[in-house]
Amino acid sequence: MARVRLKSCVVAAVLVLLIFVITTALKSLRPAGSVTGSPFGLGLLPHLSKMDKKDAETHVPEQVVVAEVPPAGVNRKSPGMETPGLDASLKNLPAPNYNLHAFYYTWYGNPQFDGKYIHWDHPVVPHWDPKVDAGYPKGRHSPPEDIGANFYPALGAYSSRDPSVVEAHMLQLRTAAVGVLALSWYPPGMKDDNGEPTDDIVPLVLDLALKYQLKVVFHIEPYKGRDAQSMFTNIKYIVEKYGNHPAFYRYKSSSGAPRPLFYIYDSYLVGPDEWAGLLKDTGHHSVRNTPYDGLFVALLVEEKHKNDILTAGFDGVYTYFATNGFTYGSSHSNWRSIKGFCDRNELLFIPSVGPGYMDTSIRPWNGQNTRHRINGKYYETALGAAVDVRADIISITSFNEWHEGTQIEKAIPKTAGKTVYQDYLPHKSDIYLEVTRKWSDIFVKEREKWLM
Numbered sequence: 001m002a003r004v005r006l007k008s009c010v011v012a013a014v015l016v017l018l019i020f021v022i023t024t025a026l027k028s029l030r031p032a033g034s035v036t037g038s039p040f041g042l043g044l045l046p047h048l049s050k051m052d053k054k055d056a057e058t059h060v061p062e063q064v065v066v067a068e069v070p071p072a073g074v075n076r077k078s079p080g081m082e083t084p085g086l087d088a089s090l091k092n093l094p095a096p097n098y099n100l101h102a103f104y105y106t107w108y109g110n111p112q113f114d115g116k117y118i119h120w121d122h123p124v125v126p127h128w129d130p131k132v133d134a135g136y137p138k139g140r141h142s143p144p145e146d147i148g149a150n151f152y153p154a155l156g157a158y159s160s161r162d163p164s165v166v167e168a169h170m171l172q173l174r175t176a177a178v179g180v181l182a183l184s185w186y187p188p189g190m191k192d193d194n195g196e197p198t199d200d201i202v203p204l205v206l207d208l209a210l211k212y213q214l215k216v217v218f219h220i221e222p223y224k225g226r227d228a229q230s231m232f233t234n235i236k237y238i239v240e241k242y243g244n245h246p247a248f249y250r251y252k253s254s255s256g257a258p259r260p261l262f263y264i265y266d267s268y269l270v271g272p273d274e275w276a277g278l279l280k281d282t283g284h285h286s287v288r289n290t291p292y293d294g295l296f297v298a299l300l301v302e303e304k305h306k307n308d309i310l311t312a313g314f315d316g317v318y319t320y321f322a323t324n325g326f327t328y329g330s331s332h333s334n335w336r337s338i339k340g341f342c343d344r345n346e347l348l349f350i351p352s353v354g355p356g357y358m359d360t361s362i363r364p365w366n367g368q369n370t371r372h373r374i375n376g377k378y379y380e381t382a383l384g385a386a387v388d389v390r391a392d393i394i395s396i397t398s399f400n401e402w403h404e405g406t407q408i409e410k411a412i413p414k415t416a417g418k419t420v421y422q423d424y425l426p427h428k429s430d431i432y433l434e435v436t437r438k439w440s441d442i443f444v445k446e447r448e449k450w451l452m
Contacts, residue, residue, distance in 0.1 A: 090174070090212070090213065093174050093175055094174075094175070094176075094177040094437055094440065094441075095177065096174060096177060096178065096179035096180075096212075096213050096214055096215075097177050097178065097179045097440045097443065097444060098179035098180055098215060098249075099179070099392070099393045099394065099443065099447065100177065100178050100179055100180070100393070100394055100396070100436075100440050100443065101178070101179075101180040101181070101182050101217065101350070101393060101394070101395045101396065102173060102176075102178045102180070102181050102182065102395070102396040102398065102399040102408070103181075103182045103184065103219060103320075103352075103395065103396065103397050103398040103399060103401065104169070104181040104182060104183050104184065104205075104219075104398070104399045104400060105160070105184045105398070105399075105400050105401055106160035106183065106184065106198045106201045106205065107119045107160065107184065107191075107192060107194075107195040107196075107198055108120060108157075108158055108159060108160045108400075108402075109159045109160065109161065109195075109196065110143070110144070110157050110158060110159045110162075112159065112162075113159035113161040113162050114159055114161060114196070117143040117144075117157060118159075118194075118195055118196055119148065119194055119195055119403070120141065120143040120144070120147040120148060120149075120157040121140050121141050121142065121143055121147075121148065122140070122141055122147075122148025122149075122194055122361075122362050122403055123139065123140045123141075123148075123194070123362070124136065124137055124138055124139060124140070124141075124362060124363075124364065125362050125363045126138070127365045132365060133365070135365075136364045136365055137364060141361070141362075143157040144156060144157040145416035145417070145419075146416060146417070146419060147361075147402070148361055148362045148402075148403055149361050149362075149402035149403055149405065149421075150358045150359070150360060150361045150405045150421065150422045151358075151402065151405055151407065151411040151421055151422045151423065152411060152412055152413075152414040152421040152423075153400075153402060153407075153409060153410070153411055153412075154409075154410035154411060154412045154429050155168060155409075155410070160198065160201055161201060161204070163204060163208070166204055166205060166208050167208050167211070169399065169400070169409070170208045170209055170211065170212040170214060171212060172399075172409060172410065172430070172433055173212070173214060173399065174212040174213070174214060175430070175433050175437065176408065176432075176433040176434075176436035176437050176440070177436065177437045177440035177441070178214070178396065178399075178436060178440070179214060179215060180214065180215045180216070180217055180249050181205070181209065181214060181215075181216055181217070181399065182217050182218075182219040182263055182395065183202065183205060183216050183217065183218055183219055184198075184219050184221055184265075185198075185199070185202070185218045185219060185220055185221060185238075186198065186199065186221050186223050187199065187223055187230075187234050187237070188200075188237075190223045190224065192221065202216075202242060203242075206242060206245045206247045206248070207247075209247040210245070210246050210247040214247065215247055215248070215249035216242075216245075216247050216248060216249055217249040217260075217261050217262070217263065218238055218262050218263070219262075219263040219265060220234070220262055220263065220264050220265065221265050221266075222265060222266040222269055226269075226270060227270060227274055227277075228274050228275065228276075228277035228278040228283065228284065228285040229277075229285050231278050231285070232278055232285040232286075232287060232292070235262065235287055235292045235294070236292050238260075238262075239260060239291065239292050239294075243260065248260070249261060251295055251348075251393075253295075259293060259294045259295050260294035260295070261294060261295040261296075261297065262294055262295070262296050262297065263297050263299075263318060263395075264296060264297060264298055264299065264314075265299055265320065266299060267298040267299050267309075267312075267314070268298075268299065268301055268302075268305050268308065271308075272307075272308040272309075272311035272312040273311070273312075275312030275313065275314070276311060276312050276313050278296075278313075279296055279312055279313030279314060279315075280313040283313075294315075295315040295316060295348065296313075296314050296315050296316075297314065297315065297316040297317060297318050297348060297350060298312065298314040298316070298317050298318075299317070299318060299319070299320055299329070300317040300318070300319055300328070300329035300338065301327045301328065301329050302327065302328050302329075303328045303334075305329075306341055309347075310345060314347070315347060315348060316342065316347045316348025316349065316350060316392070317329070317338065317342060317347060317348070317349060317350065318350040318351070318352055318395055319335075319338075319350075319351050319352045320352045320395075320397055321352065321354075321357075321397065322352065322353070322354020322355070322356065322357045322371065322382075322397040322398070322404070322406040323354075323357045323369050323371050324371060324378075324381075324382065326357075326369055330352070332381070332382065332385040335349075335351050335385055335386070335389045335391075336388075336389050338351075338389075339389045339390065339391070342392075348392045348393065349389070349391055349392055350391065350392060350393045350394070350395050351385070351386045351389070351391050351394060351395070352394075352395045352396070352397045353379065353382035353383050353385075353386050353394060353395070353396055353397070354371075354379065354382060354396065354397040354398065354406045355373050355376070355378065355379035355406065355407075355408055355432050355435075356370075356371045356372055356373035356374075356378050356379070356405060356406065357369060357370060357371040357404060357405055357406055358370045358371070358372075358404070358405030358422065359403060359404040359405060361403070361405075362403050373424075375426070375427065376427065376431055376432065376435050379408075379432060379435055380435060380439070383435075383439040383442075383443075384439075386443075387439070387442060387443050387446050390446075390450055394443060396408060396436065405422070407432075408432035408433060408435075408436060410429040410430055410433070411423060411424055411429060412429055413425060
């Protein structure tokens, strides 16, 4: 009997050792960086519940497996071939509000997907006065621990090319009842000062937006050489390449057929006569009454820009900046007057609201423009102001502009060396998604009253 028991113990020990070896081997097959809790792992969706102090110190997101994502540009499914599991999960999410837009950025990169960090290593922007600038730090940030932002994303220093990240964003947007993402866009081969070209990411964004029943509108950045002729070429490119995608956004007004909508950032940098060449019927590069016609929305910064906007032939205005009082257009106290101006001239009014503003990680001398979140009160005040003036559409600055601290995307508490990042505590990481969802409901109900 003793020999039998000894033999059984030896067999059990061998089996335990074998299981350990197999488990270790399987772990080694995971992609680099995809260990449990890593923000860079493929197929992961962080799902952060309310954290206790221990959670806040470790910052390890819960691992959730998501559906496989096909390569960018490949249609996910034909109509009528939806995934039953996804359909069921969408039923538990709020309906997308297509009059609620969020500015969305795809300029982020990391070594796993891009070969290097992009934008997370943003340089410290020098002050224009050398004497003032002398008192502030210089150089670039050094990700992943040191990023060019005052808050730290729950997904880590992610890449906008990572399908699992884009899918996580679409789920967050849908959870917040946002119906449209306003995609920051440069023409093919062009980029911002700190990034790389991103037009090739558009198909991935469109495909995953469609999966979550969201729409995509283009937020055209001030690229080099932007004038009437190049704008006609680029609008034509967008409409021909992306216009037939089911997630491509069109605005349906009460006076006509649905038309594409384009936000034009820093539109005031181009003179009104040049814009008229694109936006007036008689313009030398007019899009009017062509297959590329649409609704073109100008950025209203100063009050004097009102007349320029009319002269140029724009179809609406937006205010973009999340800093109340920073510009004429971003000041809540001016929105009623701006709405009246728009109504008189048959223009769309799209005020921009944000949860706060903090860019001192990249502009350390700009503390006077910080707007603290006050546990969501700043955001709710802005949303209330936009609803009160009966905005046609409300735009959110932003979903993920991390450099300026305007994001509603999930963030986590984090300390890296001497850097203590801002966070959303005592609330959960999704507090600003929840606030957005709450005010989407209010906006929908108020619009129903206005349109009765």
